[in-house]
Amino acid sequence: MTATHPALPDDTPRRRLLVSIHDVGPRFESEVDALAARLEPMLGGPRFAMLVVPDHWDEAPLARAPRFAARLRSWSDAGVEMFLHGWRHRDDSAHTGAWQRWRATRMTAGEGEFLGLDRAEARNRMRAGRAVVEDAIGRPVAGFIAPAWLYGEGAHAALRDENFAMAEDHLRVWDPARDRTLARGPVITWASRSGSRIASSLFVAALARRALARSATVRIAVHPGDVGVPHILASIDRTVGAFAASHRPARYAELAPATAI
Template sequence: MTRRLLASIHDVSPRFEAQVDRLAERLDCHLGAARFAMLVVPDHWDRAPLADDKPFQARLRRWADAGVEMFLHGWRHRDDAPAGFKARHMTAGEGEFSHLDHYEARQRLRRGRAVVEDAIGRPVAGFIAPAWLYSPAALDAVRDEGFALAEDHMKVWRPADGRVLARGPVITWASRSPARIRSSLFFAGLAGYGLQPLPTVRVAVHPGDTGVPALLASLDTTLSRLLPGRIAARYADLA
């Protein structure tokens, strides 16, 4: 049985270009060149339209040409619904697809896909919702738009038929507050050992991680623990 490690950089946007560079360089050192995915936001919080940034489009295309998998990651990443408990305390208002109806979800998926695919010159690998949150209607929209792969916090699946391709929680880090930093360091420490039996493990990093040395050190440790006996794989390998 092939044992795999999947790694991804979330919130890839011109808004976070320097942070994405640092994360890509770090993952390259651990995994080998371009053995990870990028989750691209077409217009992060309406402040960084990818369609207007030709130099960043060219960078994305070079990464894609080198083998980086490119996923659509929402449209703006921001949740426009009235703030509730989940928005305030779990996602900092970033669960964009957590409340959308079918029509609005399909519109954002179509628009976002067009922007990213125009930038990279090829189809996206799939769709992953911001904060890994989907309304039931958004799940239907992802299927109806024909995305090859999707992911939430606990699994990777094929939207066309719902087949689950990998199970287990994503190891990720949070930098928004000291409490979240501590809790994510604690979970990563446990997961580096506790998720060893899984055939596929997933690691996800965010631009904010680069501002907290302890989080970067935890990433290094986690990858060093999980990689022996595994290949640095691509999501497409699951399908």
């Protein structure tokens, strides 16, 4: 079946919808397939980004998964933007300070890999991960997005060192080399770790469908864990469908430095 794009309001060209699939790698191949198949009809094609983890929890090395690497290249050739998403996605740092510990334990379940790294270690992982992903897709990555959107001072410094074109956190997309914000606004996502988190993310997504209806740029992020929760999948359908009717499915690359705010 050929995907069709919904009719859009006249001012839609000025509004962008950016959708991404996180934690892409051979460990979650079937879940990524399911999410991609779900999103394509709603977005009028493969108009989403993929955030690729080179070796998820040291258990799924992309460098030793040639079949999946070939699939990544095929998606990339079709126009899917590929971001480097950490190295192992697991947080193995010893955090000091109440704020850092809170972020590491409350904002994610031990997966904020780049929150506690120093500059040298963050740079090493970025370089190694970039080499793996770019070898798989045959072109430069679109940028770097830290696992759980969590960055420490070392990660921010390493981003500048490595000259990534783009980075993203919970509240903005920015150009690290120039420290220029390219888009603002919260990312809409879902949490599947517990019943309470599922309920709260469903509530927030419903609220966002109203609160962000006229935002210039809306970002939506989905994860492999979403596939196993029917209520989350239904919420994803409603949320992506609502914004695809009011915003143009777009690419992160459109957030050129000239549009910085």
